[in-house]
Amino acid sequence: MRLRHIPWAIALVCVVLGFMLSMQFKVQKQVALKDLTTYQRAQDLAQQLEKAEQERDLLMQETEQLRTAIRNSAPTADVAEQLELAQLHAGLIPMSGPGVVVTLDDSTRPVQPGENPMTFILHDEDVLLAVNELAAGGAEAISINGQRIIGRSEIRCTGPTITINGVRTAPPIVITAIGNPDVLESSINMRNGIADELKTWGIQVSVKKESGVTVPAYKGSLKLQFGQPAKQEVSKQ
């Protein structure tokens, strides 16, 4: 047998081989565990979501009942409170609180010959998307370049400017939103969200969290030409 020739080198090689094999088993166990935990986490989250949705439905029912009770009860000092609450939601009084300031601006990249310059400037859709994301993030009040956004507000391109509440304004567009600063910031900055999408076109997006911002009141006309308060209860949607 030629095994005499092979002691220490072979031994070393075998030790290394054994070591590598046990490492490999350990790593594989981790990989399997990781897959399992991801799946479990997804299940946990789905259950939590269902529970939260049920809770929300119950609370919505309760709110509806309470609101009906208020409407039917005799109005006294509550009226002033109700009025302020209504005005707050309608955007008729300024609101202050923590939130974010989102700044959108045109791309500063010089346009190459043959490229359409329209693709690199800020459009009304971009502002609309940002406002939508903030609203989805739970923003309680939003104002753009000093214009409070209410249910009737439009955000529309007019040539090189954007018209909001009938007032023309030009980039840089500063959107102030009141809400949870972390949630609002991540609603803009999340992966494949607004910030990523706009940055591919070179549109400058910056989000800053603030501990105290003020959103001005709606300054537009409050005259209603067509609508009237509906006297009957609107049936449950």
Next chain:
Amino acid sequence: MWIVLVGFIVGIVAGVLSPFTFPVIYARYLSIAVLAALDTALGGLRASLEGTYDNGIFITGFFTNALLAAGLIYLGDRIGVDNLYLAGVAAMGIRMFQNLGFIRRALFTRWGLLKQHQTGPASRPDSSVRG
């Protein structure tokens, strides 16, 4: 032969007891390296049974094969050929099976279970009474 087994067990125990774990992101590369190492080890075993064993070739081959295999798969990932991994596994697998086949045949021959083909006439009645 026993040194092989002892070394192997020492290696496994060292790996199990070691606090150091391989980062999971590189698990693919470690797998192919282990496969290449196993293949080289089997190749060494075959060479020793064949009589063509060379220490230098075995030792260097062991480490370079493992590193090269992992390196090749890494390169494959970088250039976009993710499934080069499959080619590596297939190549190592084929070699391992070939080596195993050869080792089996050599061991059978060595242990006299496989009749060696004689160069002379087929029947030799005297051979069975040899001491």
